Amino acid sequence: MSKRYFGLLGSAKSWHISELHQKSRRTLVICQDRKSAEETEADIRFFCGESRILAFPDWDILPFEPLSPQAYISAQRIESLYHFVHTESFLCITSIDAIAQRLLPREIIEKLGFKLSANAPFGVDVLRDRLLETGYTE
Secondary structure, three states: OOOOOOOOOOOHHHHHHHHHHHHHOEEEEEEOOHHHHHHHHHHHHHHHOOOOEEEEOOOOOOOOOOOOOOHHHHHHHHHHHHHHHHOOOEEEEEEHHHHHOOOOOHHHHHHHOOOOOOOOOOOHHHHHHHHHHOOOOO
């Protein structure tokens, strides 16, 4: 069961969210627009430090524009979806526009998601096979 809170002004809202997150461990904050999501994220980072806070941004283009979204926005969205599925504790801040957009199904993220890290061993053959599984061609 979820709870709703009203009447919190300024940074009090972000402080209260950070306190709630200490109890729930999986917290999704939906803001009215991109600007308020960015402001809320900055405030929550002040109260929570640089712990695992995810930003789930909306696309920076309109749906029918013949352009692709910026790569860093796509990467942020995919990272957030990966953590929704694979992480026990997260605090995610997003906007209504961002969650209204179509998402990958959970099964696809579970099946195809893998993590690459700098200086971590990961065989070239394993990487090639994973990329082929996701639809890349040689």
